[in-house]
Amino acid sequence: MQILSLLRERFAAVLNDLIDNPQLVASSLERIVPSREPQLADYQANIAMPLAKPLGKPPLEIAKxxxxxxxxxxxxxxxxxxxxxxINLKLSPKWMSRQLNNATCDDRIGVERTTDPKTFVVDYSSPNVAKPMHVGHIRSTVIGAAIANTLRFLGHRVITDNHLGDWGTQFGMIIYGYKHFRDESAYQSQPVAELSRLYRHIQAMIAYQEAVANLPKMDANIQQASHRVDLAKKKLEETPQDKKAAKELQAAQNKLQEAHDDLAAKQELIAQAESSPTLLSDAKMHPDLNSAVLAETAALHRGEKENLALWNEFLPRCLDEIHAVYDRLGTRFDYEYGESFYHDLLGSVIEELFAKSLAVPSNGAICVFLDGFDAPMIVQKQDGAYLYATTDIATAMFREREFEPDACLYVVDHRQSEHFKKLFAVLEKMGYQHTQFKHISFGTVLGKDGKPFKTRSGSTVGLEPLLDEAVERAWAVACDPNRLQVAGIEMDESEKRQVAEIVGIGAIKYADLSHNRESNYVFDMDKMVQLEGNTAAYIQYSYARTRSILRKAETQEWAREKWETATIDLQAPVEIALGLQLIRFEETLKHSMQDYLPNVITEYLFDTAKLFSSFFDQCPVLKAETEAIGLSRLKLTHLVGQTLKVGLDLLGIQVIERM
RNA sequence: GGGCUCAUAGCUCAGUUGGAUAGAGCAACGGAUUUCUAAUCCGUAGGUCGUAGGUUCGAAUCCUACUGGGCCUGCCA
Known part of the structure; x- marks a missing residue:
């Protein structure tokens, strides 16, 4: 059901008669949009005002x-x-009713497959294996999955690929840790937990060693900054009116504060490390761990036997771990070609860059210089090692060969936007102009204090404990015995567990998806697990209500199975509003994918749920005035349920039959 | 230093790509319940869209400057 294209067709017929400039017609058709003023119209055409000048007539005359x-x-x-x-358009309830009746009640609910299918590669999630997944991975995983699902649902060919970090420094850490610090019995019984402990142990020691090494430098920083403050003060005293001097003082003071904060943070880190005797003695016994770890990584990359064997031993276990998390999140990928997969291809990438005269040696490294960027893209380090830029080029080349995509979407943190700009520039110069490469960037997850989401001690928040907490809270509210009693629902433990899991995980996903992906968002567990307002639970609840009514209908003779073949006839204002909303599902999905913004879908689902609640409040279904009205409303209710279910499903959120 | 990005109600956020009187949710206040599940509904209040200019029929949206935050910036990913 594509109302917009229908309306545009009708307008096009008229505009082509009136205007002989096809471009002007096209731009006018773009101005036929859903109305911003639902009271005044369902759709509006803002075409007359811009046409006034080119046609030389007043807008009202043109509109007429x-x-x-x-x-x-x-x-x-x-x-x-x-x-x-x-030009305000109000749709006819009769016409809407007919559309809804035509919408089969299947799981496509009337959404047509695109007539112009494209091939998309969607690269998302892409965590480093062997590191615990943290809150930052949610966004890429959840947003990427939603985009991939929606594009596929609209009829496109979608290939999802999880570009795992399975070849990086973290393996150097684990290998080094395994060789020197492993607890054999712990490794035998719970290998992944032990590897994770080793990873954290090594990382803590490196942080400690770096902090200690940096102390003198930080002192120097403070002195320098305080000197700068003095200078700025003096200057301002001499010229108190000088705005620049005032600004400089402010900047200098900020810098000084920053330097003090830095030092304090490092001192705390050191104090923390020194409170652990094992860590301290291990760190003393293994000075300059950082270099040692890099050496292990380099040995792995050289294909050194022992390290490669360890890597082969560790990797499957890390993957199992990570897949357990994906299972819980309900995420799947068509492919998981990690960095290691491309390792052997990197040399040929450099060769090709040279062959195309893009690569240049510079200061011992191999660089690609690009117009409009100060820094080049470095594709091979002085020491001969390749970088993620190199891997990214190899990955893109592989995908071009393997999948021939029309578009390649990278769902990655906004901090990497410059990297992607460079990457895309290089790919274009390499000759991949026919593919649209696009960085689907997203903002940072912040804590309630507005700073990047961290635990109190400053470490990143692990993903799994977060999921556990959400599920626990969902249990507390959704499975509250008092509430279930009032609702007249008896649940056994396993159903409660299922409800809590679905509501809890849904809450986290929805909170993420309901924000515009471009902006940073504040992670507030209290809010997202709230069961009122714009949350997953509110929508899941609305769905459960539709199911409840339909279950009850099956117990009544006049309704049983009859509603399926009944005719929807929109009468009451709230019914009409709800019907219009349902017809717009396809339009919404397309709108959402125009700029790959899943929050357009969450907003739609929330609006739909709200309208359903109003409808539910105002329009009796099982106690309707007549059977015909009741059957119409039952069918409408079913359509609402299907729409909510399909919509949530695209977002990777499940529904429950009763809650 | 250079670059990117953000600033909308007390709080968290939308804002259909330049359209009409800027919208939700939460919190606040007032109403509705012998309920087709109150995890609900209806209503009230809350705004100099960071500031100042500019572009035009029309600006939260585009341009310029400024203020303040975040991020990136030659060998991590």
Whole structure:
């Protein structure tokens, strides 16, 4: 059901007669949009005002001549002109009813497959294995999955690929840790936990050693900064009116504060490390761990036997671990070609860059210089090692060969936007112009204090404990015995567990998806597990209500199975509003994928749930005035349920039959 | 230093790519319940869209400057 394209077709017929400039017609058609003023119209055409100048006629006159020729009486109840020349369209409830009746109640609920399918590669999640997943991985995973699902649902060919970090320094850490610090019995009984402990142990020691090494430098920083403050002060005293001097003082003071904060943070880190005797003695016994770890990594990359064997031993276990998390999140990938997969191809990437005269040696490294960027893209380090830029190029080349995509979407943190700009520039120079490479960037997850989400001690928050907490809270609220009693629902333990899991995980996913991905968002567990307001639970609850009504209908003779073949007839204002909302599902999905913004879908689902709640409040279904009205409302209710279910499913959120 | 990005109600956020009187949710206040599940509904209040200019029929949206935050910036990913 594509209302917009239907309306545009009708307008096009008129505009082509009125205007002989096809470009002007096209841009006018773009201005036919869902109305911003639902009270005034369902759709509006803001075409008359911009046409005033090119046509040399007043907007109202243009609007009138368009409306006079427009044939929309089958679709619209009213077509009117308002204000400066807005053309307001109100759809006819009869027409809407017919559309809804045509919408089969299957799991596509009337959404057509695109007539112009494209091939998308969606690269998302991409965690480093062997490191515990943390809160930052949620966004990429959840947003990427939602985009991939939606594009696929719309009829595109979608290939999802999890570009795992399975070849990096973290393996050097684990290998080094395994060789020197492993607890054999712990490793035998719980290998992944032990590897994770080793990883954290090594990382803590490196942080400690770096902090100690940096202390003198930080002292120097403070002195330097305080000197700068003095200078700025003096200057400002001499020229108190100088705005620049005032600004400089402010900047200098900020720098000084920053330097003090840095030092304090490092001192705390050191104090923490020194409170652990094992860590301290291990760190003393293994000075300069950082270099040692890099050496282990380099040995692995050289293919040194022992390290490669260890890597082969560790990797499957790390993957199992990570897949357990994906299972819980309900995420799957078509492919998981990690960095290691591309390792052997990196040399040929450099060769090709040279062959295409893009690569240049510079200061001992191999670089690609690009217009508009200060720094080049470095593809091979002085020591001969390759970088993630190199791997990214190899990955893109592989995907071009393997999948021939029309578009390649990278769902990655906004901090890497410059990297992707460079990457795409290089790929274009390499000749991949026909593919649209796009960085689907997203903002940082912040804590309630507005700073990046961290634990109190400053470490990142692990993903799994977070999921556990959400599920626990969901249990407390959704499975509250008092509430279940009032709702008349008896649940056994396993159903409660299932409800809590679905509501809890849904809450986290929804909170993430409901924010515009471009902006940073504040992670607030209290809010997202709230069961009122714009949350997953509110929508899941609405779905459960639709199911509840339909279950009850099956117990009543007049309704049983009959509603399936009944006719929807929208009568009450709230029914009409709800019906219009349902018809717009396809339009919403397309709108959402125009800029790959899943929050367009969450907003739609929330609006739908709200309208359903109003409908539910105002329109009796099982106790309707007549059986015909009751059957119509039952069918509408079913359609609402299906829409919510399919919509949530695209977002990777499950529903429950009763809650 | 250079670059990117953000600033909308007390709080968290939308804002259909330049359209009408800027919208939700939470919190606050007032109403509705012998309920087709109150995890609900209806209503009230809350705004100099960071500041100042500019572009035009029309600006939260585009341009310029400024203020304040975040991020990136030659060998991590």
């Amino acid at each position: 001549s368009v409306v006079d020729r427009l044939k929309l009486d089958d679709v619209c109840e009213t077509v009117s002109i308002a204000g400066a020349g807005y």
